[in-house]
Amino acid sequence: MSKPPFGFGPPDPDKRGENEPSDSGGQPSGAEAFNQLGQMLSQLGQMLSQAGSSTGPVNYDLAKQIALQNxxxxxxxxxxxxxxxSSGGDSSTAVRDAAHLAELWLDAATILPAGATSTVAWSARTWVEKTLPTWQRLCDPVAQQVSGAWVQALPDEAKQAAGPLLSMMGQMGGMAFGSQLGNALAQLASEVLTSTEVGLPLGPAATSALLPANIEKFTEGLELPTSEVLVFIAAREAAHQRLFAHVPWLRQRLLATVEEFANGISVDTSALEQLAGRIDPSNPASIEEAMSSGLLEPQTSPEQKAALNRLETLLALVEGWVDVVVAEAIGDRLPGADALRETLRRRRATGGPAEQTFATLVGLELRPRRMRAASSLWKLVGDQHGIEKRDGLWSHPDLMPTADDLDEPLDFSERLGDGESTLEGIDPIAEIERAEREKNKPKGDEDEN
Known part of the structure; x- marks a missing residue:
C-alpha cells in the first residue's frame, strides 16, 4: 500500500559505497561514528550557511531553488x-475559453455550482511557486518525524557533547530533504496538466489552473485536436474545483489525513552507527546516499495503515466522481472524449506523476484499481438515484461510501435506495444549500443572530 517517504527505500546493491561496512565486522564504535558525523558537519558548515534561510525539517528555499533550476x-x-x-497571451485566452465552455457543460451534470472564480494558465515554474505552501504542509510532518529520529538515537552523553552540532545536523537533514523535494517537484511540474491532477487542492482556493505547455506535450501522439484536449482537461480541473469549493470538509479532511499518517512515522534508530559509517566527510553527496540506503526506513504502524486506507479511499472517490461527471458533461460533444478518458486512466495506472510524487514524498502509493471502482460506484448511484442524490452524499463525510462499498457498489446503491445511507436528521441537498448560504453570507451577519 505504501512506500517509504523521502526515498528511504531498501538499499540498492549496485550503489554500495567504499565506506559501507563490510560483513567482516569492521563496524566503527559509537564514539567513532559520532566523531565521523562531527567531522562531516564541520566541513559542511559553509555549505549549510549558503543554502538559504529556511528553517525546519525541510529546506524549502533549497527545494524551490533546485526545482526552478531543473x-x-x-x-x-x-x-x-x-x-x-512564452508570452502567455495566446495560452491564457485559450485556457479561459476552454474553461468557460467546460463550466457550461458541467452545469447540467452536477448540482454543485462552479467553484473557481478565475482560470489561469501556469508555466511549470509558476506551478512550483504556487503549490509549494501546500507541499510544505504535506511534507513537514513526514520530515519532522524522520529527522527527529536522528537526535533521539544519539546516546545521552553524545547529545550533551554535541551542543550546537545538533542544530547543524538538523540543517543537514533539511538540506537532504529539500534536495529530494526539489527534484521531485521539478519532475512533477514538467508533467502535471492541472493544479489538481495529484488529487489534492495544491493551488490557491477558487483558482483553476492549467499548464498549456504540458498539455501540448501530452497531446503529441494522441491524434486529437489540441482544442478538444484542452477543453477535456479544463473540464476535469473545473470539476475538481467544484468539489473543493462546495464540499466544506473535503479539503481539510484530505490534508489532515496525510498529516495523520506522517505524525505516526517511527524509525528504527538502532542503525544510526552503521549509517554514520557510510558517510564520507569529504563527500556531501554521501549524506543523501546514506539516507536512502534503507537503514532508517520508517516502520508503518497499524494506525498509519488505517490512515492510508482512508486517504486512498477518499482520493479514489474524488477522482471517480470527477471521471463520471466529466464524462456525462461532455457526452458526445467531443468525439475523442472516450479515448482521452482511457488515456488518462492508463497514465495513472502506469505510475504517472501523482503516484510517483506521493510515493516519494508522503509514502502513499495510490492504487488505480480503487479509482475505477469508485467511478463505477458513482455511475451506478447516478443512474439509479439521479445526480441530486449522488452529489448530495458529499454534504457530510459520514454519508460517503467506504472502502468496503467500493468492493460492493450494488449493495451500497441498494442501501441508498432504502434510505439506510443517510444520517438521521440530515438532508444532503439542504446541507449543500446551507453551506452555500454560509459561504456567501456578508461579513457581520453572524453577529445579528
Whole structure:
C-alpha cells in the first residue's frame, strides 16, 4: 500500500559505497561514528550557511531553488502548436475559453455550482511557486518525524557533547530533504496538466489552473485536436474545483489525513552507527546516499495503515466522481472524449506523476484499481438515484461510501435506495444549500443572530 517517504527505500546493491561496512565486522564504535558525523558537519558548515534561510525539517528555499533550476535547464522553448507561447497571451485566452465552455457543460451534470472564480494558465515554474505552501504542509510532518529520529538515537552523553552540532545536523537533514523535494517537484511540474491532477487542492482556493505547455506535450501522439484536449482537461480541473469549493470538509479532511499518517512515522534508530559509517566527510553527496540506503526506513504502524486506507479511499472517490461527471458533461460533444478518458486512466495506472510524487514524498502509493471502482460506484448511484442524490452524499463525510462499498457498489446503491445511507436528521441537498448560504453570507451577519 505504501512506500517509504523521502526515498528511504531498501538499499540498492549496485550503489554500495567504499565506506559501507563490510560483513567482516569492521563496524566503527559509537564514539567513532559520532566523531565521523562531527567531522562531516564541520566541513559542511559553509555549505549549510549558503543554502538559504529556511528553517525546519525541510529546506524549502533549497527545494524551490533546485526545482526552478531543473526546470530552467530542461526548458527548450520549443512550441509546436502555438497556443502555449512564452508570452502567455495566446495560452491564457485559450485556457479561459476552454474553461468557460467546460463550466457550461458541467452545469447540467452536477448540482454543485462552479467553484473557481478565475482560470489561469501556469508555466511549470509558476506551478512550483504556487503549490509549494501546500507541499510544505504535506511534507513537514513526514520530515519532522524522520529527522527527529536522528537526535533521539544519539546516546545521552553524545547529545550533551554535541551542543550546537545538533542544530547543524538538523540543517543537514533539511538540506537532504529539500534536495529530494526539489527534484521531485521539478519532475512533477514538467508533467502535471492541472493544479489538481495529484488529487489534492495544491493551488490557491477558487483558482483553476492549467499548464498549456504540458498539455501540448501530452497531446503529441494522441491524434486529437489540441482544442478538444484542452477543453477535456479544463473540464476535469473545473470539476475538481467544484468539489473543493462546495464540499466544506473535503479539503481539510484530505490534508489532515496525510498529516495523520506522517505524525505516526517511527524509525528504527538502532542503525544510526552503521549509517554514520557510510558517510564520507569529504563527500556531501554521501549524506543523501546514506539516507536512502534503507537503514532508517520508517516502520508503518497499524494506525498509519488505517490512515492510508482512508486517504486512498477518499482520493479514489474524488477522482471517480470527477471521471463520471466529466464524462456525462461532455457526452458526445467531443468525439475523442472516450479515448482521452482511457488515456488518462492508463497514465495513472502506469505510475504517472501523482503516484510517483506521493510515493516519494508522503509514502502513499495510490492504487488505480480503487479509482475505477469508485467511478463505477458513482455511475451506478447516478443512474439509479439521479445526480441530486449522488452529489448530495458529499454534504457530510459520514454519508460517503467506504472502502468496503467500493468492493460492493450494488449493495451500497441498494442501501441508498432504502434510505439506510443517510444520517438521521440530515438532508444532503439542504446541507449543500446551507453551506452555500454560509459561504456567501456578508461579513457581520453572524453577529445579528
Amino acid at each position: 526546470l530552467s535547464s530542461s526548458d527548450s522553448g520549443d512550441v509546436k502548436l502555438g497556443f502555449s507561447s
